[in-house]
Amino acid sequence: MHERHPRQQLRRFRNEILLPNVFRVFGWRHKTRDGYVRFLxxxxxxxxxxxxxxxxxxxxxxxxxNYNPIDFVIEVQACDFREAIAYLSPLLPPPPRVSEA
Ligand SMILES: [Zn+2]
Structure with a gap:
């Protein structure tokens, strides 16, 4: 299917790119109320x-x-999966370094 994006990589997109960060980067309206981040x-x-x-x-x-970061970008940018990954890639933290001892 998405051979360029192995399952583990997609999991990182969903889990490590925090939604409030995505809202900020896209200038999407959101606010914190009762301890939860609420978004338009x-x-x-x-x-x-x-x-x-x-x-x-x-x-x-x-x-x-429910929106994960990928779903959210697809929805607000009216783009496809591949484009959403491209939008989100710069937000992905670098992978943890594996020591080679
Ligand atoms: Zn709704």
């Missing part, structure tokens, strides 16, 4: 949302949609 749902245009810091998923309680 790209579908509902409402703040009836929360980011779960444990799963790094943004949940909209209105349309009941």
């Amino acid at each position: 749902c790209p579908r509902c245009q409402e703040f009836n949302t929360a980011v779960n810091p444990k799963t790094n998923l943004g949940r909209c309680f209105g349309c009941e949609r």
Whole structure:
């Protein structure tokens, strides 16, 4: 399928690129309320949302949609999967260095 992006790499995109960071970089409206980061749902245009810091998923309680960073970029940029990965790549932290002792 996505042979250029092995499964483990995709997991890093979903888990290590924090959604609030994605909001910042894209200038997407968000705010912290009651200890949760809330963002404007790209579908509902409402703040009836929360980011779960444990799963790094943004949940909209209105349309009941979950957004991981890749889903979110696809939605707001109206782009495809490959383009979303390209947008997000600069946000990926460098992989942990494996010592070669
Ligand atoms: Zn929504």
